[in-house]
Amino acid sequence: MNALINDIEVIKTKTTKINDVDFDHLSFGKTFSDHMLECDYKDGKWQAPKVVPYAPITLDPSAKIFHYGQSVFEGMKAYKDEDDNVLLFRPLDNFKRLNISSKRLAIPELPEAYFMEGLKALLKVDSDWIPKKDGSSLYIRPFVFATGKGFHASPADEYKFIICTAPSGAYFAGKVKVLIEEKYSRSANGGVGFAKAGGNYAGQFYPTQLAIEKGYQQVIWTDDNTHEYIEEAGAMNIFVRINNTLITGPTSDRILDGITRKSIIELAKTEGINVEVRKISVSEVVEAAKNGSLKEMFGAGTAAVISPIAGFGYKDEDFDLPELENTYASSLKKRITDIQTNKVEDPFGWRYNV
Ligand code: PLP
Ligand code: COI
Numbered sequence: 457m458n459a460l461i462n463d464i465e466v467i468k469t470k471t472t473k474i475n476d477v478d479f480d481h482l483s484f485g486k487t488f489s490d491h492m493l494e495c496d497y498k499d500g501k502w503q504a505p506k507v508v509p510y511a512p513i514t515l516d517p518s519a520k521i522f523h524y525g526q527s528v529f530e531g532m533k534a535y536k537d538e539d540d541n542v543l544l545f546r547p548l549d550n551f552k553r554l555n556i557s558s559k560r561l562a563i564p565e566l567p568e569a570y571f572m573e574g575l576k577a578l579l580k581v582d583s584d585w586i587p588k589k590d591g592s593s594l595y596i597r598p599f600v601f602a603t604g605k606g607f608h609a610s611p612a613d614e615y616k617f618i619i620c621t622a623p624s625g626a627y628f629a630g631k632v633k634v635l636i637e638e639k640y641s642r643s644a645n646g647g648v649g650f651a652k653a654g655g656n657y658a659g660q661f662y663p664t665q666l667a668i669e670k671g672y673q674q675v676i677w678t679d680d681n682t683h684e685y686i687e688e689a690g691a692m693n694i695f696v697r698i699n700n701t702l703i704t705g706p707t708s709d710r711i712l713d714g715i716t717r718k719s720i721i722e723l724a725k726t727e728g729i730n731v732e733v734r735k736i737s738v739s740e741v742v743e744a745a746k747n748g749s750l751k752e753m754f755g756a757g758t759a760a761v762i763s764p765i766a767g768f769g770y771k772d773e774d775f776d777l778p779e780l781e782n783t784y785a786s787s788l789k790k791r792i793t794d795i796q797t798n799k800v801e802d803p804f805g806w807r808y809n810v
Pocket of ligand 2: 530531532657691757758759760
């Protein structure tokens with residue numbers, strides 16, 4: 457799909473909201489920038505994308521998103537360096553993954569130019585919304601959903617692609633305690649776990665609420681078949697450090713192919729860290745916690761970057777992780793955010809100057 461795109465129409469807001477925002481105290485994903493990109497699929501093709509003022513949208517009550525959950529999304533971040541260059545991190549990987557997700561949900565795939573040029577046009581209009589403070593960024597949420605009408609349980613004939621953005625601070629404040637899940641699953645073989653489908657997250661909320669009631673913040677998802685293998689941490693990929701080896705599970709039908717995950721694997725290797733991509737059993741982690749060889753566990757994803765895990769619960773037992781001074785989590789987080797924000801060289805070609 458190589459549809460080209462001419463100039464993107466930009467309809468600017470008459471009143472900016474930017475003066476109401478306290479950029480020194482940003483929470484995550486609660487304040488929205490002035491504009492959004494909007495693009496409709498109808499008559500069998502994607503129509504020209506437009507930048508428009510951020511505003512509510514009107515949908516027919518029979519729109520298939522409400523009934524059959526045809527919706528996929530992405531999560532990305534924009535940063536500004538010291539010279540006010542606007543930077544993205546591996547944005548083509550997000551574009552490709554959005555289409556992988558769309559295909560699985562029978563949603564028409566987007567042309568690359570609509571995504572990339574649309575995103576660039578949006579960032580140009582709202583560049584003042586990109587925070588410069590360390591630890592803050594402009595969180596970008598591209599999403600596609602079914603607007604086509606009807607109760608027939610079949611793919612819609614109309615869709616909307618929107619990108620909206622939110623100046624954001626940290627996703628989690630501090631370390632999190634997690635519960636290893638023994639009953640519920642977020643995904644299954646042949647299912648949609650590898651896609652960023654909205655419904656995957658809805659299905660996680662109830663088990664996560666149960667974990668929160670027990671005093672944990674997140675669930676560690678295990679394989680749906682046996683619940684013996686660790687797969688993901690909430691909406692993040694998971695890494696476990698046993699002695700000096702960093703281990704993460706292989707991607708599959710059930711696990712999202714995270715951009716942070718694959719970047720960390722490469723970065724860790726260049727730092728001389730021994731990395732293994734293989735299945736991690738719960739019993740191996742419990743055993744390592746008991747004999748002291750479990751040094752770190754952390755989640756990895758765009759929103760949270762790297763989120764260290766303080767301890768985990770499993771079968772009514774709690775295990776604490778040691779408080780180390782120099783962790784892989786902190787050195788890898790510094791390296792990846794320094795690359796993202798243009799503080800260090802990027803030998804991988806991951807940084808994308810807008
Ligand atoms: N796993 C799940 C289920 C996610 O929702 C995310 C978030 O995007 C990730 C992993 C991490 O992926 P990425 O690093 O590409 O943001
Ligand atoms: C991200 O890390 O960007 C995600 O999409 C996770 C999200 C559910 C906040």
